[in-house]
Amino acid sequence: MSNHDNEAGKGHQREAGSHPWANNIEFYGFSLTRRTLLKVGAASAATAAITLPHVFAASESAVTPPPEMMQVSLQVNGKHQQLEVDTRTTLLDALRENLHLTGTKKGCDHGQCGACTVIVNGRRINACLTLAVMQQDAEITTIEGLGTPENLHPMQAAFVKHDGYQCGYCTPGQICSSVAVLKEIEMGIPSHVTLDLVSPIQATQDEIRERMSGNICRCGAYSNILAAIEDVAGGQKS
Numbered sequence: 001m002s003n004h005d006n007e008a009g010k011g012h013q014r015e016a017g018s019h020p021w022a023n024n025i026e027f028y029g030f031s032l033t034r035r036t037l038l039k040v041g042a043a044s045a046a047t048a049a050i051t052l053p054h055v056f057a058a059s060e061s062a063v064t065p066p067p068e069m070m071q072v073s074l075q076v077n078g079k080h081q082q083l084e085v086d087t088r089t090t091l092l093d094a095l096r097e098n099l100h101l102t103g104t105k106k107g108c109d110h111g112q113c114g115a116c117t118v119i120v121n122g123r124r125i126n127a128c129l130t131l132a133v134m135q136q137d138a139e140i141t142t143i144e145g146l147g148t149p150e151n152l153h154p155m156q157a158a159f160v161k162h163d164g165y166q167c168g169y170c171t172p173g174q175i176c177s178s179v180a181v182l183k184e185i186e187m188g189i190p191s192h193v194t195l196d197l198v199s200p201i202q203a204t205q206d207e208i209r210e211r212m213s214g215n216i217c218r219c220g221a222y223s224n225i226l227a228a229i230e231d232v233a234g235g236q237k238s
Helices: 005-017 034-061 091-098 154-161 171-186 205-211 223-238
Strands: 026-027 030-031 069-076 079-086 117-121 123-127 139-142
Touching: 069 091, 079 117, 091 117, 117 171, 123 171, 154 171, 154 223, 171 205, 171 223, 205 223
Parallel strands: 069 139
Antiparallel strands: 026 030, 069 079, 117 123, 117 139
């Protein structure tokens, strides 16, 4: 058979719709028939149909367990409070969400701004950094427990007198911290800038600034806050 006849035969096959690779794919040493391709596809579909339900069942079984609740007893602003809280609840959230004492503010929620400062057993702490269940039977004072509009605490009155606030969001934490700062100085607890550890500590501007450095005022009312604290400190001396 001549070359012309061979080409004519191949052309006849193409015209009949039979591509040279239709029945046998040979490419870079890879051979796959149509029948084999259909078998592999059917097997893959069957495997997926069998395994996927098991995968979904395993993911559904890995659910988050319910929160662990715990009873906690607190003495807040002179009143006994019995709460049942999630063990992950911070003291800040317990005060705001459970007791509705919203004077204590949530600022950064990372212990960096001091807006949530409260007094626990006579010492100031950031309420966002401690769990409520860690304060079992603790005596807690919030801004609501320091004074009332009719009977202000001296520090509250000094903040009003010296305009120690602007937006007021940080003010509850500032006031609670200020009250605790003067108590720390009175008890002789040194700070980073205390030079004389033998003599009584004085409420100097440097001492007050250092001790109040954890309370941030984004409005920048620091000079007025300092004046308010100095006013109360001077009154305590006299």
